[in-house]
Amino acid sequence: MLKKFKVFLLLGLGFASLATTAQNIDDPGLLTIDRIFSGEFRPDYERDLQWYKNGEGYITIEKSSSLADADELVLYTSKDQERSLFVAADKLRVNEIPLEIESFTLSKDGTKVLLFTNSSRVWRSNTKGDYWVYDIPLQTLTQLGTAFEPSSLLFAKFSNDNRFAYYLHQFNIYQEDLSAHAIVQLTEDGNQDIINGTFDWVYEEEFGKRDGFSVSPSDQHIAFWQLDASKTGTFYLINNTDSIYSRPIPIQYPKVGQEPSAAKIGILDLSTQEIHWIPIEGEERENYIPGIQWVNKDLLLIQQLNRHQNQLTVWSYQPSNKSIQKVYTEKEDTWVDINYPDISANGWGNNDLPLVDKGTSFLRMTENDPWRHIYKINIATGHKTLVTPFDYDVASIRTATEKNVYFMASPNNSTQRYLYRADLKGNGNVKRITPEAFPGVNEYTIAPNGNYAVHAHQSTSKARTVRFISLPDHKVIKTLIDNTAYNQQLASLKLPEVKFSQVITEEGVTLDVRTIFPLNFDASKKYPVLFHVYGEPWGQVALDMQVGFINIFLAQKGYVIIDMDNRGTPCLKGSAWRKSIYRKIGVINTRDQGLAAKEILKLPYLDPQRTAVWGWSGGGSMTLNLLFKYPEIYQTGVAVAGVSNQLVYDNIYQERYMGLPQENMEDFINGSPLTYSKQLAGNLLIIHGTADDNVHYQSAELLINELIKQNKQFDMMAYPNRSHGIYEGENTSRHLYTLLTNYIMEKTPPN
16 A cells, blocks of 8 residues: 555664665674664564453463463453463464464453464455464364365454354355354355455555454344455456466456445344345445444444545444434545544554444544544434544544543644543543653553553654553553663664754745754765655654664764655644645645755755655655656655556545546646656666555556656666565565665765
8 A cells, every 4th residue: 555554664664674785894883784684673562462351451472481482372460460371372282283373352251262373464464364262161272164275264253142153264254153163154155256254455455444244242143345346457466486487466456547346234134144235325336335333232333435535424224123324424625534544543444433422422533624623423313522622633542431532642743642531521621641751652552441551652762662551640550661672772873863843845834854863963064865755645754753773874874864744644733734635646745845855955064966865655656756846956766666657556545635537637647757757867766566466566667668758767676576565585675775775875975
């Protein structure tokens, strides 16, 4: 995707990243490629956890102390962090071989554990694999779906009464009796075109949807998506390296302007195995369904977006009488966000609406006024209550309790994030929860009861640390990750100074700027400048987070490294800031970056004759546009996996922010780097993976053809059978970043 991958990459810059060829130096304070890729610098990360008994405890996977390399499940009490074995490693062995547990879920009563292992990749995540059930009272371990080939089940889950497990296999939903292990196929028509219980490429990429079926609280029904992708065009990736004959890899990929898959919701009656299709208004191919959820045993909420993605409708459906009601409608002149992009929103893909007031209302963030606010909507009446009546943005909702909602915000500094709490009545009782001792970017995973949380903090001056806290007092119960050893390693390096500032363009637009200065910076000298860019609605780069080894390395080489966030990025600067990019991707964001660079380069210590720019994905597109449109500013550019022509990207993303090309084709042409390629005057390096299922290699080839036509000289590197992240295969990342850095240092040399 143009967005989420890039956000992840940007925020993790440098932990295994940019470097030039190894140098034989004796100074332990300086980085080399060998050091960066050797694994010498390894920060610790917390384990995934699942809350237990509404948050009174949590369970995580740990390595056994008594059985070598074996996984076991460990329970910690939240109040005092007492540790006990939940399921010992010796109980999780098959033929004396320990299961390698990748994830797990508990039954509703906590007596059974569903274990996921032996997984394989579906698009970008390992969602296909084997499932085992461990029965705690009986101390038995049993595999599900033994009639099927290994590593072929998806999204297994328990019934609420523990009698059955349900899972997906080959686009059909199955039921398995947990006692007799009899398997019943519940849907019959699933195939590559008719997709039951999961999603096509673009739904996963743009709505974060993977698991596409849900069991009702009464165990009487299953609600599930069915997508009809039979009219979706097939794009072929070509594998030229794994055989002496090439092999096409087909992907159902709807390009911008092409029809989406038809989407509908089925209600499967588990007593009769009959399916009822919910009659939602509108054509199935002209609407999206990004979310469904059970409210109670006889009420389902359905979220529907129109094709233009500027109208959201929330429906309620009762299986008992097959009645459907319109609960809520939200309209925008631009687009309606379902899953708001933000660094602190670590629940991407879960599009459920938070339920409050004992399930009678839900919360919804909107942008119908100058700020992004939280509203409470009553399901029965549709009545709206403004929960956050203040003049600043909500970044994301973290959780809702009986009386309050916890959310992320940063009213005075968009480069940072903090936890706040507001009462659900909308009385304006708002309190900042994050203490002043944690300036920078904070993230929280909060227990369902709202009494405990895992809190992670980092800034440009502090490596990431993690602690288990109580709420709302934010008292530290236990430090989970202090990264002491990692901090000592960082302290042994010669670290650059990082400063935040703002720049005002000649059009009066103010951009946040993060500047990383060279070692031993001397304002009387002139330094080469490297702008790192993204600039689209799913990424913010000027953040108060650890800068990473990529930037440390380049600063040690003598570069000034600059990150700026233009209009249209998810900064907390009001709805107008974010929505101004509508139908102007490649235009308004490029202009903001170019004019801001023009102002910044007036600083006496920056050398305007040694200015480079680089970016990945949406940042690759931005790099191309900047290099082509502002050749007087940027002499060198490196564009990785960029979109050269907006007409070849996927429909959900591009149409959300640009409209439909059938209606405003000129906007797509005006925003595409391909349109301006004849203006190339500087040095350009194009990098792309030939197996990129997100931004297809086609995008690079279209640009290459146009540059050839215009007799423009450039450099390029194609990585065979690599995806959008260009990481597959031995030594790939090291090779790519060596290439990238060498190019920058050759074309825009340091002092």
